[in-house]
Amino acid sequence: MLEQLSWKVGGQQGEGIDSTGNILATSLNRHGYFIYGYRHFSSRIKGGHTNYKIRISTKSRLANADYLDILIAFDQETIDFNSHELRENGVLIADAKFNPVAPEGKQIRFFAVPLTKIAEENGSAIMKNMVAVGATAAVLGLSPETFLSYLNDKFLRKGEQVVQNNMNALKAGFQYVIDQGIELSDLKLAPGDGVERLYLTGNDACGFGALAAGVRLMPAYPITPASEIMEYLIKKLPKVGGHVLQTEDEIAAVTMSIGASFGGSRVCTSTSGPGLALMMEGIGLAGITETPIVIFDTQRGGPSTGMPTKHEQSDMYAALWGTHGEIQKIVVAPSNAEECFYMTVDAFNWAEQYQVPTIILTDLALSMSDQTVEKFDFSRVSIDRGNLATQEQLEAVAAGQLFKRYEFTDSKISPRVFPGQKGGIHHVTGVEHTEVGRPTEDKNIRNKMMDKRLGKFDGIELPNSFSFNGDEDFDTLLIGVGSTAGLIDEAMERLQAEGQKVGHLHIKVLNPFPTESVQKFVSKAKKVVVIENNATGQLKNIMRFNGVQGEFISQVKYDGNPYIPSEIFTFVKELN
16 A cells, blocks of 8 residues: 555646645545645636645655656646656546547556536536546545545535535546446555644745734735735634734835834734835834834745746845845744744744844745644743833833933843833934934944844844754755755655765754854765755855855756755765
């Protein structure tokens, strides 16, 4: 029996491709399988090829497989675009309606199944996705009842008859395959462990993390691939007395966030590269006023509009250095959905502890891929609002005097107050200022204020700034950021199986950069390979900028698609 299996469904956007994948993936997740799903879609609402690739496994995998065991095709374009991924003796199930033509030059098992006709016979052609899931269940040796729980949750609000109609279509697809005698014993799945875990995207996990961190306001403007964070919080925030405000643009979103944070609220906004560019002046305002804000930046293909629905990791320079002038920011980069949750909570605490703009940098593959995740441990969630002025500090402010909101302290972190606190009145301005906020161009104060703001991270390495796994006495060190973690791990396992000593260092905090710790790993390696999805080797250059010394080999990919494990494995193997 198979410990893992790779499945894909494809067709035209608007044909229910996502729902087909979700029904299969969510149902199997509930039965104890580990799922990783990646959606390929066009930058239009309807039409254009789209597909949903799912990896089903009895152990956690945070990457798609190199190959396909099963391809479900709703049109010929799906066969033409995706059949090359089918392994030898893989299975292609195509809707008989479009008279499918099997690919040439490959040994596969090809079945034309009347998916649309069966759906029509059971009520509506729109249910061909249910017929396809039923056909898949028959091939994999799964009972149709495997999917009943999900169908109830999805359709019961529309009535029991709707649930029954969908179940009938699923069973009809199942029975058709059985009746045709399509026996594929080599594709039977080993049973899952029966433990029900979470199944969510990185965007969902970011939204959930913001909710757990105490966010009650989100001003934002929709943009692919960040919109799902906004959509998640639109549903959740009103339940706890919070609000999402759709602003007219990203400039309004970031400045409204600054105002809400100044007023005492925990607030976030979300965007992608083009929106982050519009936010830069506002981020500078947050930097000079030392107002904590949190921004989710889900990276996509650029520059400009670029490829809105395709994957890239090319916003690192912008996140670190895009602002005019010089300020400090915290920039974190989670690598999976679980880290999206916990690091989002950390980001809100760090933003307030250091009183700086904080950017949570994800990428399209992480933000929109579905992943099986262990249930979150809320005992790990705590709220730290940083250096809030004490009652004694406020009472010490003499009558008629202003509060030293930007006081020079040994830690370079000044006490913060919220509007309405007695004794807390001070000026707030985007120009250089004194300790009480009054504008000034005094050169000595200017130097001290700049040193104060820029020196907040002196000697600081934030917790969990990186992770390492692999051989402790490695010869080759693989370094990555963001969603490449699972891919690099899998490539590393294959290299180790061939006798290579390999380690994997994954960077989770880009600023303040963990230079000293990273240098220790780099210094041990005979070869250092930096793997990233951009054209210019941004992570590699950020390491050099932060003083990491060594010879680095870049592996870059920037065609809009994430890596597959074999690409990393082959690249590293050929270095030897």
